[in-house]
Structure formats: structure tokens, C-alpha cells
Amino acid sequence: MIVLGIDPGTISMGFGVIECQDNAVALIKYGALKTLARSPIGERLSFLYQNLQSIIAQYQPAEVAVEQPFVAKNASSAFAIGRAQAIAILAAANAHLPCFEYTPSEIKMRVANHGAADKAQVQQMVMLQLELKEIPEPNDAADALAVALCHVQVMQLEKLLNR
Amino acid sequence: MIVLGIDPGTISMGFGVIECQDNAVALIKYGALKTLARSPIGERLSFLYQNLQSIIAQYQPAEVAVEQPFVAKNASSAFAIGRAQAIAILAAANAHLPCFEYTPSEIKMRVANHGAADKAQVQQMVMLQLELKEIPEPNDAADALAVALCHVQVMQLEKLLNR
Numbered sequence A, B: 001m002i003v004l005g006i007d008p009g010t011i012s013m014g015f016g017v018i019e020c021q022d023n024a025v026a027l028i029k030y031g032a033l034k035t036l037a038r039s040p041i042g043e044r045l046s047f048l049y050q051n052l053q054s055i056i057a058q059y060q061p062a063e064v065a066v067e068q069p070f071v072a073k074n075a076s077s078a079f080a081i082g083r084a085q086a087i088a089i090l091a092a093a094n095a096h097l098p099c100f101e102y103t104p105s106e107i108k109m110r111v112a113n114h115g116a117a118d119k120a121q122v123q124q125m126v127m128l129q130l131e132l133k134e135i136p137e138p139n140d141a142a143d144a145l146a147v148a149l150c151h152v153q154v155m156q157l158e159k160l161l162n163r
Helices: A041-059 A075-094 A104-112 A119-129 A139-162 B041-059 B075-094 B104-112 B119-129 B139-162
Strands: A002-007 A012-021 A024-034 A063-067 A099-102 B002-007 B012-021 B024-034 B063-067 B099-102
Touching: A002 A041, A002 A139, A012 A041, A012 A075, A012 A139, A024 A041, A024 A139, A041 A075, A041 B075, A041 B099, A063 A075, A063 A139, A075 A099, A075 B041, A075 B075, A099 A104, A099 A139, A104 A119, A104 A139, A119 A139, B002 B041, B002 B139, B012 B041, B012 B075, B012 B139, B024 B041, B024 B139, B041 B075, B063 B075, B063 B139, B075 B099, B099 B104, B099 B139, B104 B119, B104 B139, B119 B139
Parallel strands: A002 A063, A063 A099, B002 B063, B063 B099
Antiparallel strands: A002 A012, A012 A024, B002 B012, B012 B024
């Protein structure tokens, strides 16, 4: 099964595509969609939406996982995260893909075995689990791979429970 | 010029279509797109996006105006508003329409002449300015008409300034 992980942001939207087969996971692609902070929000959202549509068309994920924070630094940061999430969720829904949301602490717990793990620990675990030679960059791409890995673990557990 | 005003919400998205010609404004259509709070967020956002696309196709607005609060009750409310705004902004951008954002106090100031006007005063002014027989319902639709009227006033002032 191919999973698309998304770390939503309106300036930079991280994405990570991984494949899981039985208990093995493998990297397919990662990166970040960068927009110009000064360009109108409509242009940025449209750019992100179209690029996510292209990524979905190209890699044909079966499921999408999106990071969903519970808190934000301030209201304007929360509005921006909400906007970016909406673009990711809409791209998944319009491609008829189920979309799952995970909080940062859930992602840390699943990927680094610790809900309060720091960014470096999570990135290290992403690198190890996907057998990469170096930590994926930029940060948003590593975060997107982490949410995809988190989703795979949850699915594998559910499968075991349903047996 | 036809203006589409939007009061963004993921449960109920108010819309109001008005036409302004010289200094006169006239109502074309108003209403609210209602989603089921219990249905998956992807389905709701997709429903709202498709309906906004239909409204734009049907009424052919030249410009779109969206309410943009600066504050929210809490983070989860801010995320939800951000998501709904993104759908409105994306629908406008993908139809190549310019999209303008106004804060609630700016809307109150323009429509009811007072930045701290209450909801009832704004609704009363919407009714008077559009020569309606009663206050438009639901509230989200009245709010959407208010943001459309706010935008028309801003445009009319800019036109005067540019003369």
C-alpha cells in the first residue's frame, strides 16, 4: 500500500510518499512545495492544491495522512495551518482517498516511541526506518514522512487486532 | 459588478450575491451551505468546494469577499475557520477571481458605520441597504451579504479616490 504523508503549511507544504508491504516500508519520494510568502494567498493555495493533485496522480497513494496540531502559537498561525490542512484534505477527498489526521505527539509516539521526542529524534527514526543515508530535508519533508510512517504503524496494528 | 460575499464555516458556509451599479446595490441571491457536523471533514470540505464552484458558475461574480477574523475562541475554532476560508479562497482563485478579506470590525464599520456594532444592527443595515422586506436568514447568509456590501463600499471609495 502506498501512503502519502503531508505536513501542512501555506508557505511550505511537506510531502512524503512511502510504500509498505507486509512489515517493510520503503521510501518512494519526498519533498516540500514552496510558495512565495508575499504572493496572494489565493495563488499560494491554488499552487499547493494543484501540486498535491499532481503528486496524487503520479504516485497513486491508497491513503493520505495529515499532521493535525491541537494548538498553535497564535490565532493567525492557527488560521494558516487550518488553511493548509484544508487544501491537503480537499485534494485527498476530491481524489476519493481516505484521509487520516494525527497530532504531533501521536506521530512522535509512533515513530520515535516517545510522545515528547524532539524533532532530531523523530528525524533520526525516519532515516533509520526508511533506510536513508541522511536525514531528509527540508524539515517539512521529514515531518511528512513521519506522519506517513505513523499512519502505516497504526494500520499495521489495526490489521493485527482484526486477525 | 457582481460580488460574492462568503462567511466561512465548515458546518455552515454563508453566501450572498449582490450587484452594484453606480451607487445602487441589489440583491441577487443569498443562502447557506449546510454540512453534517458528523460527516468526515473531507466530505464536508469537498461538498463546500463543489457548491461554491456551482455558485460562481451560476452567478458569475467579478470579485469575491471573505470574512477574515483576527481572533478565535480557541485553537480548534481557528483551525476550522482557517479550513473554511481556504475552501472559499481556493474556489475564487481556481475561477481566476480576485478575493478580498475583511475583518469583522471592518465589516461592521462599513455596513453599520460603527466598528463595534452588534449583529442585529449589522443585519438591520443589510436589510435596509438591499431593500429587503425582512432580515435575511440564516445568520451566516446575512453575514455573507454584509461582507459583500463592505467590499462594494471599499471599491466605491477607491473609485472616488482614483478620479
